[in-house]
Amino acid sequence: MRKQKIISIVVILILFVTTLFFAINYSQTKKDLDQTKLTITNYQESEKVIDFTELFVEEVLNSNGGEIDFETRLKLENSVRGLNNEEILSQWKKFIDSEDEIEAQGIVKGLLNMLVDEMRVK
Numbered sequence: 001m002r003k004q005k006i007i008s009i010v011v012i013l014i015l016f017v018t019t020l021f022f023a024i025n026y027s028q029t030k031k032d033l034d035q036t037k038l039t040i041t042n043y044q045e046s047e048k049v050i051d052f053t054e055l056f057v058e059e060v061l062n063s064n065g066g067e068i069d070f071e072t073r074l075k076l077e078n079s080v081r082g083l084n085n086e087e088i089l090s091q092w093k094k095f096i097d098s099e100d101e102i103e104a105q106g107i108v109k110g111l112l113n114m115l116v117d118e119m120r121v122k
Contacts, residue, residue: 046120048079048082048083049083049115049118049119050119051079052076052079052082052083052115053112053115053119055075055076056076056115059072059075059076060076060108080092083118085118087114088111088114088118091110091111091114092111095107095108095111
């Protein structure tokens with residue numbers, strides 16, 4: 001009877017230690033997963049910013065001052081709205097509403113600075 005009691009206590013202790021090990025392991029894995037999800041989200045947001053910046057540079061800055069067609073403006077507008085960044089969107093609207101080329105150039109500098117800041121790894 002005494003031997004059976006000792007075996008039961010040892011088995012319970014082993015089960016307790018095993019459960020504790022898996023609980024700690026689960027907790028660490030959950031933290032790692034949450035960090036990975038955050039990194040992926042930041043990467044996807046940076047990708048959107050890079051895509052918009054590339055489109056903006058190709059279609060607007062490299063346009064030689066020519067008129068931008070409706071389809072391209074729509075693409076740019078949808079892309080900037082897809083960033084879900086009110087600050088960039090506000091700067092974009094200022095650019096669209098600019099009265100002359102000098103004002104637009106100043107606004108573009110600010111817009112490009114904001115885009116570069118958003119591209120940085122967080």
